[in-house]
Amino acid sequence: MxxxxxxxxxxxxxxxxxxxxxxxSVPGLYDARVQVESQADDERRRATREGLEQVVVRMTGQREVLGDESVRDLVRGADRYVQQFGFETRETDDGDQLELRLRFDGQALQRALAEREISVWVEADRPRVLIWLAIDRAGDRELVGGDTALDVQQLVRDGARDAGLPVLMPLQDLEDRQRLSSSDVWGGFRGPILEASARYRAEVVLVGRLDRRGQEFAGRWLLFRDGETQEWSATDEELDAVLAAGTSGAAERLARALGRRPGERxxxxxxxxxxxxxxxxxxxxxxxxxxxxxxxxxxxxxxxxxxxxxxxxxxxxxxxxxxxxxxxxxxxxxxxxxxxxxxxxxxxxxxxxxxxxx
Known part of the structure; x- marks a missing residue:
């Protein structure tokens, strides 16, 4: 030829x-799921408003935005932004649970938030976050990733999805194990952690350590980005809540740094x-x-x-x-x-x- x-x-x-x-790059950014008692219209409208609140928090990265009167007005008209919805029954430990699954019109919501002069954390500015997590189980510490603690990994991904945070977990292969120990992660030692993270080319590194204290789980979180370190902690009786505090906390801090006012895009x-x-x-x-x-x-x-x-x-x-x-x-x-x-x-x-x- x-x-x-x-x-x-x-x-x-x-x-x-x-x-x-x-x-x-953030699957499900405009999707929501809400537990409902029935498929009645009143219950569907209530759940739709709650679902839109989830999406607005994810789009902005800031939960406090729900207190803005203009955003409350947007939520009251949630039905107009729904593209798809359906009911689904999900099996849980407490029995079958009915859920309303929703997909909202992302472009229409971006325009609506812009009209209200609300900052939006656009998908193009959501960095990929590498998560190193050390768990102490009765004095035995392990790093989460690869084939280790798959149940915890799923909870982390669920929390990241709810926060609109693109994340990846380490492979925990031979190279990872040679470069980084659970003690390094537990101590939050920046140098070894960032050296081990280089192979993943992540722009942001989130480091967590988790243990159980009596009836509660306790978590400490560090966020490494652009030479800066931010730290916060969380305690709760539920493991998923402490893990979600890590991913949602990272999302909130990144959104404050990277969110754009209307016209800045x-x-x-x-x-x-x-x-x-x-x-x-x-x-x-x-x-x-x-x-x-x-x-x-x-x-x-x-x-x-x-x-x-x-x-x-x-x-x-x-x-x-x-x-x-x-x-x-x-x-x-x-x-x-x-x-x-x-x-x-x-x-x-x-x-x-x-x-x-x-």
Whole structure:
């Protein structure tokens, strides 16, 4: 196949095959589930308002926002923001429990909060959080992750989902065990923890230690971000409540730092040049990688010239964060303009240049 014909096939493939790029990095951000006593209309409306409160807290990262009169007014009209709902029976230790499952219109809610001048913690600004958790079970300490304490890991993920926090747990493989001990995590020793975290490329590290004191569980939490450390603690008779205090506490602190007032959101189109592509697999890889990078709302192929691909992306968020995510996410590396392949005379003006590593 000639180079010209191959290039035409590449462009036709991307035009003829619309894909859902730029999907949410926080699954379930606009979903809620609420226990109900029945499927009666009054009970459904009550639960819908409660579900919207869950989503608003998740969108803003701040529970106190529910005290704002304009937000209370928004919640009173919760039905208008519902996209889907349904009832489901779930088995629990206390017997079958009826739940209302809801999905709200995220874009409409963002507009409604903007009109009320409420800060929103946009998905593009939600960093991935690595969680190191040490548990003391009657004097025997263990690190949670890998195949260890799977029940606790699920509770952590449930709490993170409710807080709208993208998280990952350590693998607890040989490399982790060699680099970090349960004593390091229990003591909150920043140096060893961050060294062991480097392999995961997480922007934020959440460290917890958990033990039982009488009838209560006690947890201490540390948040490492940008050279700063924040600390808080929680006690409760229920294990899930103490774990949720860790993920929700991290979400609240990150939202205060990263939430944006209406009008502060950075949205723009950027043209990218990517060099070093060798065939169809490389073209597909680059397109998929960019489309799945958080903050990217769309990817359009502008032109393909031999080993060079020109694309336009719709970016919501900080361009420096986008560059860092792309470089950490795979085989693309940023290059200076004088290191890029010389463009053809009619090639588009380029904002950012990358090269595909082999």
């Amino acid at each position: 000639s180079l010209a014909r191959f290039t035409v096939c590449i462009l036709l493939m991307f035009v003829a095959s619309p894909l859902a790029w730029g999907q949410s 950075v949205v723009g189109d950027f043209t990218l040049q990517v060099d070093g592509l060798q065939g169809l697999a490389d073209f597909t890889y680059v397109h998929r990688l960019l489309g799945e990078t958080r903050g990217v709302g769309g990817v359009d192929v502008l032109r393909a010239d031999g080993e060079t691909l020109y694309l336009r992306i719709r970016l919501e968020g900080d361009s420096d964060r986008f560059i860092r995510d792309v470089e950490q996410g795979g085989r693309l590396e940023r290059v200076r303009s004088d290191s890029m392949t010389s463009p053809a005379a009619d090639a588009p003006t380029v904002d950012l240049g990358f090269r595909l590593r082999g």
